[in-house]
Amino acid sequence: MTEKQQPIVALRNSTKTKKARPPRNNLLLSLKKNDLELNFYSSLDSEIMNKLLEKVLS
Template sequence: MIEKQHPIVALDHPTRPKKTRPPRNNLLLSLKKNDLELSFYSSLDTEIMNKLLEKVLP
């Protein structure tokens, strides 16, 4: 009995578009002074961060 051999062929899977993630919000600075605790993240505008630091740090 002769068997016919067929090559194994990979099936094409539908490709899903990759999800675009927003950039991570990384911690830049964590500061404790007396009872005040500040955490600055990368999404914060640098001008605002500088103004806050000027008020907190003499």
């Protein structure tokens, strides 16, 4: 029994969708005071960062 061999053909072009990458968490400020080291990143809320800086620097 002989079968006809057919080439495999894609029905449609496979297009890979680019995944949306989350924004980078960039380092904004690195602060050292005595034995305390603080690193502030861009994902941190600015109000929280200001409150922390007020407490640490006062």
